[in-house]
Amino acid sequence: MNTSNPAVFVNGGLLSMYVGRRVRTVIQVLRSERGVVVGKSTDNMELVVKGSPPSVPLSTFVEVIGIADGEKSIRADIWTNFGDTFGMTLIATISSANLQTGSLSTCSSEVEAAIF
Structure with missing residues (x-):
């Protein structure tokens, strides 16, 4: 693992601070489309990711690592497929548990924010 150039974990709202x-x-x-991937960040902002995605098809959820080259764009050099249901199993389980216990707390949204 190369720790000489760490990457800051960001969402759409934080990206502009790290251009x-x-x-x-x-x-x-x-x-x-044509070397550009448009995706939704964990805070529901639309981001543009430039660069060469892997030769395998992208899954629904993808981690990208690269240089923030604008307030809403990243030039990625590492792409990692996270699958098509990233984090959804845990959210469904917690939501189901809340319904079964009669709890209407915000637990599931807090966990969702922590996961995403």
């Missing part, structure tokens, strides 16, 4: 720096984020892929 020119190495960042990492998880997006939900919305569309892909």
